[in-house]
Each structure stands twice: as structure tokens, then as C-alpha cells.
Amino acid sequence: MGNTSIGERIRIARIKVNVTQKELAELIKRDPTTISKIETGAAKPSLGTLNDIANVLNTTPSALLESDILESEVCNEQRGIERSIETVSN
DSSP, X not given: OOSOOXXXXXXXXXXXXXXXXXXXXXXXXXXXXXXXXXXXXXXXOOHHHHHHHHHHTTSOHHHHHHHHHHHHHHHHHHHHHHHHXXXXXX
């Protein structure tokens, strides 16, 4: 999915299964504003909320996190390379 945020991936998955923010909120027993905040990036879902959302949207939490995980791994790898270069330079 490229460079999409977790909120964008949730929104895309929600639209694919034809569920509104309000319906998703009702199904996972959360306030509709919570879903809106997650989708716009104003808030991050807790692990429990992420799991509930994934179940309703017929996906997995890891699928919704995938890009974030990859970006984090790339950042960590890049930091490791930068440290190695600094060590060699000194």
C-alpha cells in the first residue's frame, strides 16, 4: 500500500467492506469520534482497539500495521548503518 498511515489503511479496509465509521464504532463499542481520529491520524489505536477493528474488517492487526512495521525496520536499519559509519570514521 505504499506510504500510507495506519489510519489510512483502516479507512481503506473499512470502505472495502462497506462499513461506515459509525457502524464500525458501534461494532467495536467505541465512540465514532475515536474512529475518525484514528483514520485522520489524530490518534493511534490501542492494541485492543486495533484487534477489534481488524476482526470487524476481516483482516489482521499486522496487515493494518504492515507499512508502519516496515518503515520502523528501515529506520532502525538506517540508524544502525549510520552508527557503523560513525564508528568507522572515528
